[in-house]
Amino acid sequence: MKNLPTLFRTLQFVLGMVAALPVAQAADKVTLATNWLAQPELGGFYQAVADGTYARHGLEVTIKPGGPLVNNRPLLAFGKIDFLIGTNLIQPFDAAKQQIPTKVVAAFFQKDPQCLLSHADGPWKTWDDLKQAPLLMGNAGRQTFFLWLHDAYGFPRANLRPYNHSLAPFLNDPRAAMQGFATAEPERIREASGKEPRVFLLADHGWNSYSTVLETRNDLIAKNPELVRRFVDASIVGWNTYLDAEDTDAADVLIKKDNPSMTDGLIKFSRRKMSELELLRGGEAKKLGIGAIDVERVKSFCAKMVAAGMYQEGEIDPTTAVTVEFVNKGVGVE
């Protein structure tokens, strides 16, 4: 009970602060649903929540994590959430094909960290070697980038093996190869086996999709573009902070709270890799700022997917899947 006066004073202080704020109206409540469990690859968004960046932009943001058994995508079309993180451009293309009124408003990863991994001391040393490997791949990968691997490089379908996010089958077989995120799996494998595996980025072999793309509904863009702009800007600021700051503890605490299996070692590795691989600041983002979208690149990726047999010629207009209205403004570029 001795804390009561302290509590009272704190309350008084907070009330005073709120009264002094220049913002007249209450913060807009928005929900961001992600495509995976909380992880540093989504760190910028957690950072913007943790350090009050969203609040300063007049937003009260709730993050709804995804996961292996969670499909948040239908919630966006339903209007149950306002923003969605998509893994790559395939699903936005599907939305365009199905005439679902949603769009990509920012592309956070200029390069997709999706990669294939083989054992450091295993037989597969080159990209071409991997075509002979039993390839551990989950359901989503099989129906997206594997189709391209098959079409563009002739990876045989017969080599596909089930992948359920467990490293055991890979570690168990020195001849195996598996799918992974370049920012996470190499470290998970090193922690489990002591050796960092060989990493082959799909992006280095022509897979030029953006990754960690931000999607929202067309009607929100039409009715409240101001809110979308604030959310995109604040997320970009959050990402800049998360990549540059010495101390990202506040964001990492939130990440670990949402995903207890996350370790400090994995977070450190992931942040280092995101910088090394210039996932967020490479390509056009160098000049145009984080989140940059180049429509020509979107068209080129779409053409590759058409070639891979995923879509028919002219079936979708890739330009309707994205909008550059909210990015390419150099936010956060010195």
Place this chain on the structure above:
Amino acid sequence: MNERSLWIRLGAPMLVGAALLAAWEAWVRCAELPKYILPTPSEVVATIFAQWPALAPAWLVTLKTMLVALAAAVVFGVALAALFASSRLVETSLFPYAVMLQVTPLVAVAPFIVIWIGWERVWLTQLVCAWIVAFFPILSNTTMGLRSADPGLRDLFTLYDASRWQRLRLLLAPSALPYFLAGLKVSANLALVGAVVAEFVTGTQVDNPGLASTIFTSQLNSDTPLMFAALALISLTGIITFFAMEWLSHLLLARWHESAVGER
């Protein structure tokens, strides 16, 4: 089952089904729900026809897994039940493991089954997964059935020095039949569920995809009508299986067992 009761058995659920589908159709149209959120039944039917060249082979793949898994469940379930019924000691020693197999979530053990069986043998793995789901009702029901023979009839067989084989064939097997058929009815639909879940957990297929792959891909591609079309085929399979099992029970039990005797 006479003519009239047959009509009620088929007609009543059909009428309910038709009413539900009509309500669904009307609601989606009135609320103007886009088809990516909820397609109308007519859109689903149209999708089944439009996508038939892709759906039919997928359906066959799932059907094949289901039927082979069910056949294996019958063979192993009945053989094991006969073993259990022949000795209390065997039953007491093994039944807990059968229960264990039954309650272990497939999703959890599937990755290991994949490794044990060998990951080249995808279909065999799916088969084993579906079998695990399907076999228990047959085992437990048949075991119970084999033990349920009337004690008076057992005495009668003893009185006339019946051999073990005669006892099994002429007394225990017919006594167990209604129990076995009740188990089969449950197992048949579990085999279907098992076949679909097994395909999910062992990885959807790029070659020879079953309906689970169709569902997964249509979900991934936000193709809701296609997903509903696949679900409709699974439901249809379940309903056909159910009626097939009812018919089989009727055929085998109608003249003597209470469970299959229609109201007179």
Place this chain on the structure above:
Amino acid sequence: MAAPPLVELANVGKTYQHGATALAGLDLHIGAGEFVSLLGPSGCGKSTALRMIAGLSQPTSGTIRRAWDASPAPAAGTDCRVPWSHPLGCVFQEPTLLPWTSVWNNVYLPLRLRGVSQAAAKSQVDEALTLVGLQGFEQAYPRELSGGMKMRASVARALVTRPQLLLLDEPFAALDEITRLRLNDDLLALWRERRWGAMFITHSVFESVYLSTRVLVMSPRPGRVVEEIVIDLADVRTAETRTSVRYNELCRRASQALERAIAEASTAGRSA
């Protein structure tokens, strides 16, 4: 009693594993052509005695001698064209028919278990069905029959092997009065014609006297025979028999013996 008895029980006792004694010092014999009733209160071990004679249960003391033990039934698979006979027929309290098959197949069952083919068994099965008045119901299933007809089928099955001794364990107790009297008369008529030995278990004094050539009165548990009453009524018994003086005298005797046995048992129980 010149001929050796069909079955003879000497000082037979039965004590169950859980300690209860069903029978103690039971002596009885049944000769060829005799109709013997075992009359006793419920739970006196009558059914236990029947099960032991049938070989379904073993005595814990004493001996059981059966006339046919010396010459066992032919092994399965021996010449199937020769109609096969089994020394024993048994009718239980329930009809105990196989519900999944026809009356004909139910009656055929004892022969089938001996490896007699359907064709070879046909005349014997049809004869048994005719004896009990079930001709025309060969293809009916048990659940399509009335309680009395089910019992008839059960009797036909017991007779199909042409037994020397027929064991009947309160066979008609569950039926209504009219059906029971009718079946009793039919049973007697059959017995007069075929003269197999019969052992009939009942707790009805009137039924035992009406049917039998000899009534054995049993004491309550642990059961033993306390009185033997020879029934010297004429072989042919009708509704008139039930009103005859001799019948009622015999009934009184049996009834008094039964009451005495129950009274003695309860005194013994109190003093113990």
